[in-house]
Amino acid sequence: MNLTRRGLLGTAAAAGTGIAAGCLGSEDAPDPPVAGDPDADVTVAVYEDFSCPYCRDFKLEVFPQLEEAYLDSGAIRYEHRDFPIPVDDTWSWAVASGAREVFESDGDDAFFSFAGEIYEHQNGYGYDTIESVADDLDLDGPSVREAAEDETHRDTLEADRSNGESNGVGGTPTVFVDGDIVDLEAIAFDPVAAAIDDARE
Known part of the structure; x- marks a missing residue:
């Protein structure tokens, strides 16, 4: 896939220009679902819209590689952050609200399982x-539906x-790694991994 950053974001705004390291995590930000080691030295934060096809590709293609390379060993803290653009006026909010209900009721692991599965049904x-x-x-389907x-x-x-x-x-x-934005020219593992490896040095 050979997309420009503008095409990836689907917006004329270039994200992250001039962002300083360590600027994430303001006191007003909700607690995020977390994978990996919550106390790891390196934090990866990913802003997603559940109706964004590039977010689906990231979750289904890149996230499993990050899981194998960094999350299973506890090398990073991985935060899911919601950013309903919205790509879809209904489902960007509804699916994210259902997923948030899973997080609030059943925790981090359940959230990431639900997120991975629901993206398979994006269309x-x-x-x-x-x-x-x-x-x-094995979650409370009616409660998740009601929240959505x-x-x-x-x-x-x-x-x-x-x-x-x-x-x-x-x-x-x-995608941010320790507060610095990762320049994604395409949905791919390598640029994210390179940023993580640099932050771990």
């Missing part, structure tokens, strides 16, 4: 699908989005 999102994916993961339908966690999602905007996020996916 056919529906409330029945949200409920069935949750049920298949009612956008129960919209305030939290908007706070996460606002935090991203304050840090220069202009589109999705946007």
